[in-house]
Structure formats: C-alpha cells, structure tokens
Amino acid sequence: MTITADDGDLELIAAAQQGERSALDVFVRRHQGWVRNVVYATVGNPSIVDDVVQHVWTIVWEKIGTLVDPARWRGWLYRMAKNAAIDAGLSRARERERRVEFSSIGSQESRTSDPAKALIDAEQHQQVLSAIMQLAEIYREPFILRHLNGWSYAEIGEAMSLPVDTVETRLVRARRLLRAALVNEVESRNR
Amino acid sequence: MNPNRDISFGADDHVERLIARHLDGEITPGQQAELDQILAGDPDARAMLSDYRQNDLFAARALRADIGQAGTTPVQHTPRNVWLVATGAVLAAAAVVALSFLPIFNPPADRLTNNVAPAFDMEPPVNRLRPTTISPRFVDYRNVDLYPRQQFSDVHRDLIGIRGPDPNVIFLFERETQATKVVPVSGDF
Numbered sequence: 001m002t003i004t005a006d007d008g009d010l011e012l013i014a015a016a017q018q019g020e021r022s023a024l025d026v027f028v029r030r031h032q033g034w035v036r037n038v039v040y041a042t043v044g045n046p047s048i049v050d051d052v053v054q055h056v057w058t059i060v061w062e063k064i065g066t067l068v069d070p071a072r073w074r075g076w077l078y079r080m081a082k083n084a085a086i087d088a089g090l091s092r093a094r095e096r097e098r099r100v101e102f103s104s105i106g107s108q109e110s111r112t113s114d115p116a117k118a119l120i121d122a123e124q125h126q127q128v129l130s131a132i133m134q135l136a137e138i139y140r141e142p143f144i145l146r147h148l149n150g151w152s153y154a155e156i157g158e159a160m161s162l163p164v165d166t167v168e169t170r171l172v173r174a175r176r177l178l179r180a181a182l183v184n185e186v187e188s189r190n191r
Numbered sequence: 192m193n194p195n196r197d198i199s200f201g202a203d204d205h206v207e208r209l210i211a212r213h214l215d216g217e218i219t220p221g222q223q224a225e226l227d228q229i230l231a232g233d234p235d236a237r238a239m240l241s242d243y244r245q246n247d248l249f250a251a252r253a254l255r256a257d258i259g260q261a262g263t264t265p266v267q268h269t270p271r272n273v274w275l276v277a278t279g280a281v282l283a284a285a286a287v288v289a290l291s292f293l294p295i296f297n298p299p300a301d302r303l304t305n306n307v308a309p310a311f312d313m314e315p316p317v318n319r320l321r322p323t324t325i326s327p328r329f330v331d332y333r334n335v336d337l338y339p340r341q342q343f344s345d346v347h348r349d350l351i352g353i354r355g356p357d358p359n360v361i362f363l364f365e366r367e368t369q370a371t372k373v374v375p376v377s378g379d380f
Contacts (some may be wrong), residue, residue, distance in 0.1 A: 037258065046258045125253040146215065147251045148258065153217055164322060172204070172211045175243050182246065 013070045016061075018173070028057055034149050035081045038159075041144035042085035044133045056084045078159040131181035139174035142167050206233070210240050214247055 008040070009030070015023035032053070039052045059080055067076055132140060143155050151159070153167045209226040212218035218226065229236050 038316065040254075040258045049258065053257070111238045124249060125256055126245070128253040130255070143250070144254060147247065148254050166209065168208065168217075171215065172207055175211060175246065175252055176207065178246055179239075179242050 008114050009073065010070050012075055013064065013067065017067070017070075021061075024057075024061055031077065034145075034151075035077065037145060037148040038078055038081040038141075039085045040148070041090065041141045041180075042082055042137070052085050052088050053081075055088070056081050059084060075161050091185045115177050127185055128178075129180065131178050131185065134176055134181065135177055139170050139177060143174035143178070146171060206236050207239065210236070215241070254258055268299055 003160065009027070012023045012030075013026045024051060036049055036053050036054060039056065040046060040049045043049060043052060060077065063080070081178060096173065135143065142162075143153050145156050145159070149155075153164045153171070156162070157164045162170075165190045205224075206229055209218065209222055209229070213226055214220060301378065
C-alpha cells in the first residue's frame, strides 16, 4: 500500500470542496486503509479505530473547504487523522490497556490446550504488540506506518512532515528499542 | 524499563543504519556491497540483521492481526458484502452438517445420559476474539469497498464453520493468506 496519488485525487478533492459528497466517498475508498493505520498507530486499540476513523471522515467533510493547497492533501489528511485520534483522548487509555494486557501474558503460560501453536502465536503476537505499543510515539508511528502500509521513508516523511533522515533515524531507534524490549521480556520469563 | 531508553548492541550506528535500509528496501547497491562485506566478518552484525528481520516479520503479522480484528462498527450493507455473508453462512452450514458426522461432535451416549452437555472439544484458537455477548451484530460484515483493492488482490479466502457450545452459534474460521480469523456467528441454524 502506498500513498502515491492516484490519478484523480486532486479532482476528487476539488469536487468535494464544491460539495459533491460522491467525490468524497470515492476519496474515502481510496485512502481509508492508510488513514485507519494512522489512527491505529496513535490509539493502539483496534476496537476503537473504526469509530475514530468515521469521525475523521466527518471532520474531513466539514473542513475540506479549508484545504488551501490541495497538492499537500496527504499531510493535511494525516494531521486530521492524527488530531482526531489525539482529541478522542484515547492515547492514555491505550497505554493503560496495553500495560494490563502485557502484565497478564504470564498468566496464560499455564494453559495447556491442544491448539498449542495457536496459543503460542497469540502470546507471541501480544508480546510483540505490547513492545511496539510501549515505544515512544515518535518511534511507534513511523514503525507502524512502515510495517502496516509498507511506506517508503519518503512517503512517511511526506505524511508526517518530517525529513527523510529523521524518519530513518526514528525507524532505526524503533527497531533497536523493540529488540531490547523483546530480549528483556524473554530474559525476565527465563528467570 | 524506560521504553525511550536508547540501547546499543555492539554494532555501530552506521552498520545498524545499513541493516535498516536493507530491510526497508532503501539501500543503494554500493551500500549493499558494503553491508555484505561487513556481515561476512562481523557476527554481531549478522545477529542484528537476523533479529531485526525476525522482529519485522513478527511485528507486521501482529499488527495486521491486531488491526484486522477490529470491525465491530456496523457498516452499510451493499450487495457485495451481503453476498459474502450469505456465502459464508451457506459454507458454514454445510461445514456444520459435515462435521456433525465426526465423533468429536457426537459425544458418547454415557455423557449424554449423565446429563452432561456435549463438550465443545475444539476451542477457538484465539479466545480473546470471542465477544462476551454473542449477537448478530458481531458478524463481520466487511465492506470490501471501504478497503483498498490491492489489499484483496492476492488474498485467498475460505471459510469453515465449527459448532459452538450454544446450539445456535457456530464459529466461522476465515482463512486468508495472512491470518486466520475466528468469527462467532449466531442465528437459527
């Protein structure tokens, strides 16, 4: 998935600015995926992502007339998604929920159900997710956008209004911190 | 642990940056040659590459599985997703009929005579996906029109149904190339 502009994005935006709801519908279908991932990268809790995303598109519909430079629509849409997620006040809730989930991982070890592989996979997913969600936001966001959207450094930088070098540095540090967190988790379980 | 604490792993930052570029597909041919040379003589760098590659794989899987399970928000029905749901229901019903002939779903007579409810011997693989209240609104009416086409262009999907402890509930196992989802469905089967 990329955010490279498909033909017609600017035309859709222009039409939406003139009040054509159908144009915005097409625009939503084109970009729903990565907007959803941006919200997810901020709130972390998948069960509330769709509600926030719906709110994002409502805001976009209300404010698309204020988009002065349509050529920079990606950064504008990214900020809409990001701000909606923050305004929802969900980041702190995410931290609390993830910490609870992280601390409860050990309690699942005693389970001996037959589909052990599925359970191991689920635990592994939880460990990795917990480690990702405990990254500082400046590292977590580009990491998630890279791994969910498959965006290049330049695409992440365009959306987040960051220099490519900064994106690269943050991804390097995200990987470093993630590795450390997972190593610590394994070591603490082996003690 | 402070999640923001910066930690070095022995290989210097330059090597780490080359490894990251390699994994992200951002490396130039010249940098790739340099990295190959470093990897040939540096076990720390090889270990770092191996760890990062594995973590990237796990992270992508975990993130996709995590965000993929969202979808409890009702979406507008379209002929396309209605068709998907209908197809899933038919497949699930057929699977229930077929599976009802297996011994696992036909408990021995002594279990029934002791007034013990038939056991649900196959737990859904990921229990946390199961909602606390099962109702039709948890059916995954995935509106494919709301997702980018490219996400579905190479996805193979099939469904099987497993009867749950509630006779009116079956679990739909939706298998894709990237993940297996367990979706509880209730209804008059």
